[in-house]
Amino acid sequence: MESKFIAQAYSGDSSIWKYVLGIVLVTLGALVFSLPYNLIIANKVYQGVADAAKVEDLNYLYTLMDSNSSLFYMMLPFVGGLITLFLVVKKIHKQTLTSLTTSRVKIDYKRVFFSFFFWASMVLILFFVGYLINPQEIVWNFNAKNFAILFLLSIVLIPIQTSLEEYVFRGYLMQALGVSSKTKWFPLLVTSVIFGLLHYANPEVKELGYGIMVFYIGTGLLLGVMTLMDDGMELSLGFHAANNLITALLVTADWTAFQTAAIFKDISSPSLMMELVAMAVLYPFLIFVLSKKYKWSHWKEKLI
Incomplete structure (x- = not known):
């Protein structure tokens, strides 16, 4: 059984060399837009405000x-x-955004919103359960002015961040590796591993150890399974946006990649507990709910 989603690549020019060129161009596009930040940091180093030896440390x-x-x-x-x-x-590929996103006739935004609000609810429940268990490890961090700015920035920019990651890994690369290998398990595995490894530079790895990489790769697998089983990226787009947006607004810590003016601040010692609970309990529960709601079937054929 051919993956309907991966087969969408054939609606445009699926030449492998064009995918390689595409990744290079996307990387260059990101680098160009990183110049303002790099110039600011370089100027601080020049003025002696920043230590050049430490600027690689987030x-x-x-x-x-x-x-x-x-x-x-x-x-x-x-x-x-x-x-x-x-x-x-x-x-370059002469492909539509819809065919990169889904095998459906048009993008199903109801799926995006369902996934978003369902996972946002799970994140909130997990947070408040943790708060009830160890309230002394969570402190009030709310500042109205800073939070208002954070909220406006987050609702615009964080969905862009998560959408790029989804479109690159669950869309562009998934389809590219799928049409080149003629398999489904290969793009699922490779995109998940690369997705996880690209988080290697996050401060969480230094604080929590290499075990956190299992969580990152596992999250990539979860999103890949959702995409292949549902023949579209809508669910993964909603999930990823909810996960990063709610986290950025709800709770911050001094050792995470997102250090924001969130409502709460986690002052506990770094721990993998939340990630382990998510992988062991919430991820399987999410897959169960989605599989029932969207009547997923032919698991072996769609994933392997």
Whole structure:
């Protein structure tokens, strides 16, 4: 059984060399939009405000400007990458955004919103259960002015960030590897591993150890399974946006990739507990709910 979603690549020019070119161009697009942030940091180094030996440390960079400014500049590369990707798909592959997103006639936004609100609910429940168990480890961090700015930045930029990651891994690369290998398990596995490895530079890896990589790769597998079983990216788009948006607005910590003016601050010692609970309990529950709601079948054929 051929994957309807992967087969969407054939609606345009699926030449492998064009996919390689596309990834190079998307990377360049992201790099161009990262220039403002890099120039600001370079200027601080030049003025002696910043230590050049430490600028590779994300936690250190957060000390050089306020969290909202940091979030804005850190999100800009994703804006450049997403714009470039859409241009690559349209101009080089002659493919529509719809066919990159789904095998359906049009993008099913009801699926996006269902996935978003369902997973947002799960994140909120997990957070408040943790708060009830260890209330002393969560402190009030709310500042009305800073949070208002954070909220406006987040609702615009974080969905762009998560959409770029989904369109690259669950869309562009999934289809590219699928048509080149004529398999489904290969793009599922490879995109999940690459997705996980690209989080290697996150501060969480330093604080939590390499075990967190299992969570990142596992999340990639979850999103890949959702995409292949549902023959579209709508569910993964909603999930990823909810996960990052709610986290950025709800709780921050001094050792995470997103250090924001969130409502709460986690002052506990870094722990993998939340990630383990998500993988062991919430991920299977999410797959169960989605499979029932959307009547998924032929698991072996669609995934292997």
